[in-house]
Amino acid sequence: MSKPNPMSGFPELLPDQRFVELHVLDRLRRVFELHGFASVETRSVEPLDELLRKGETSKEVYVLRRLQADAEADDAGIGLHFDLTVPFARYVVEYAGKLDFPFRRYQIQKAWRGERPQDGRYREFTQADIDIVGKDTLGFHHDIEVARVMAEALAGLSFLPAMRLQINNRKLIQGFYQGIGATNIDAVMRVIDKIGKVPAEVIATMLVNEAGLDDTQAQQCLELAEIRSTDTSFVKRVRALGVGNDLVEEGLRELAAVIDGCASVTSERFVVEADLSIARGLDYYTGTVFETVMDGFEGLGSICSGGRYDSLASDGRTTYPGVGISLGVSRMLVPLLGKGMVAADRSVPSAVLVALLDEESRGACDEIAQQLRANGIPTEVASAPQKLGKQIRYAERRGIPFVWFPPIEDGSHEATSHQVKDIRTGEQIDADAATWTPPGQDLTPTVTSQMAPHQRAEELS
Amino acid sequence: MSKPNPMSGFPELLPDQRFVELHVLDRLRRVFELHGFASVETRSVEPLDELLRKGETSKEVYVLRRLQADAEADDAGIGLHFDLTVPFARYVVEYAGKLDFPFRRYQIQKAWRGERPQDGRYREFTQADIDIVGKDTLGFHHDIEVARVMAEALAGLSFLPAMRLQINNRKLIQGFYQGIGATNIDAVMRVIDKIGKVPAEVIATMLVNEAGLDDTQAQQCLELAEIRSTDTSFVKRVRALGVGNDLVEEGLRELAAVIDGCASVTSERFVVEADLSIARGLDYYTGTVFETVMDGFEGLGSICSGGRYDSLASDGRTTYPGVGISLGVSRMLVPLLGKGMVAADRSVPSAVLVALLDEESRGACDEIAQQLRANGIPTEVASAPQKLGKQIRYAERRGIPFVWFPPIEDGSHEATSHQVKDIRTGEQIDADAATWTPPGQDLTPTVTSQMAPHQRAEELS
16 A cells, blocks of 8 residues: 545544544533433435425435346435534434433534535534424423533533524514515525625625615615624614514523523623524524534534524424534644644553563463552553663653553662553652552543643643 | 335334444444544545455445536545545555554444445445554564454444353465465365355355366365364364464464454353454455354345455555454344344433423523533423323423423412423432533433343333
8 A cells, every 4th residue: 555645624533633533522412411401313315305405405416326236226326414403403303202302412423515615614514413303392491501511511621712602583684674675585594694704895786786785775784783792782782673573572581591592601702692694695594593603613614503494304294493504624623733722641541551571471461451440540551671771651642641650670770569650750650450540530631722832732631 | 205115224213213323333432442442433425446346345335526527527436435545545645754663543434335235234324444454564472462452342332132252263265275285276265265154065066167276176175165163272183184384384373362362352152263254255355354144134244354464555665464343333233223132211311301391481491501511411391382182292292301490480389399200110209400411321312222022122102
């Protein structure tokens, strides 16, 4: 095999980077489960007609075919899923008779899109979604719930940059656009969705040219889109624009409830705010919409998005409304890892390396290691009986904090007991493998933020 | 959406079944990490020429193409990986400069094969692999290590059927086949690999017709293949066949060392034995080989296989020898789950449902839930303020063991304190959300074996 070339758009992590990802996934899972979300995985493939129902994403789908497919191929017309929402909607309809509603699920899985790779956009990427889906009806309070759960999960990961969860409501903006006399609401929404990506002066022109508004209407849309607040003061500012109807009022009430409901999870590192410019373009949301930007990484776009669907899925007779939020784990982490802004302090899980004095004592060393493992301490035994200095360097290179020395019994040197050395401090003490444990923070690799160069990285694990 | 049809070969699990899978994956990961194996994930796709190097699996590969691929498509010629060994070998060569050897990794990921679906054979399936790979050399003791680690992981899953890890050594059987004068060793190995799948009387005929042996030689091969022992007594029986050479002796020594080394992990539920019929057909192993059968599910074939490669990977200048073992998680679990032979007692992670008396008290109920969650207790709040009997049935249907009642303040009934009810026993006690915790075994769903029909696990609904 000649040295393989990296494949653009298919990021891979080194073991110490993978620890950071695992740490994030573990945290997400833990918080999701504490809130009663059950794990679901769907198959990676869906029928093409299912994947292409929305039309717009067709060019991004990876189609599968068996290399030696025969005529009666029963797996023709399948492709890899490009998100976790389409497969989940299908799962809900397919297994509805065996699920209990409202149904809370989390889904942490890969998805694929054949789009041009760029910063934060990959052809293979990991998503972490939570959704709550009801049968016929779904209480509005679940909109608040999914935002709070994701906020709690992300806010606990203190090595990540600060984030801003931006929330809006489709009823509010649709009602407003109707109120000013816009006729092509979808077109307005599509243009408004470009705010932040396209220079502000261009938006007004697009609203006129592409959404059929006059200059005054365009100006009103921009004034609405400028409103943002971390409390419910946005309500007054919207009303001050003088465009009101039942839909606007319903949207204001819902958005205020979500902002109020998230007050307890807001912090300096995780800001929750009403942002009236959030539209979510072509997505079929019908109420609450979410986006999330990461401080210093605004160019990545939203790393965590979602909202309320009045009909996440339907089998014709029954409608399943849903609300959910989807974290782009790869989009959030891969740029941070690539720039070395977050890192783990080990490339192995091992907290202890048991030094091997000679091959004959491997059995005794294995027993020491098993004693430590029985107490929950990840341990490996040296692969070869090299000089002790070399074994210590082996541990150092991997970030293993402790080296265990079995008793040495040769003429020149005699130790009567087992000893364990913290190779970071050099401290070496007598120890008993049946009872010794390292400090709790040394049991697992620690993830540190390298973002403030003058600050010593905070310890977080 | 009309009701979707299941897709043959792409198994999906219901939430309670997924708990069983997660439980197994958590156990595997925990044991792998305790032994110092680091997590690695590789991208799901590899260049086709890499996937097809072995030739034999070509018809099973799923090829990818973008639905609207253009001429300059830079992702032409890629396919989904069909195992985790080929991508890991590529990963080792690609990142060799950034890895420390010997390198221990575990990899729990999906793989895809376009083969005809049948019991235990899926088009999408989850594998859990451990491998240790060296640079230029790799100590033999690692052969023992991977067997012990996988045995420790599987033996701890007491709800699984008993298993039998069958170990052989390629040097031993190759040396033996050479010793009896066979010239086409690969052909002999390919036929021997069919033992158990093809009637015994057919094997002898195949050895003559397909591997060019005479009747005496074929008989000798069958005599060797009949030898099995859970201790090292196989050594004497092989020697009694009177075919000896250096290769046979080396193989005997290695196999005896692996069997001895696994003595401490052998139990009635997890038997480790030398089985001289194990050949691993076309796989390119060069020493130790592993297979594993599950009692009562012999028809699935081996659920956990692996062995030693003198050259897992090579970049021309450096060779990377490896030894590993791969667990077919889907092959092992999906049939058990499908037959209802293992099950979890909940469909949600929640241990507590906080009853909701009216919509106005949702805030107070959310606070109770957050207090419980802060103590590590998965908790959900009732979705709607239904009659209490309905809320208890909601919990029952999902297997949630406890319902929390906030104080009721109406004329007819008055409770002065919070109460929590074990809905399995009916026991209801006063409780403080800041301090109450359920028994440890109720914190997470319990996986039970349904294999003995009289031993029905606690029912939920």
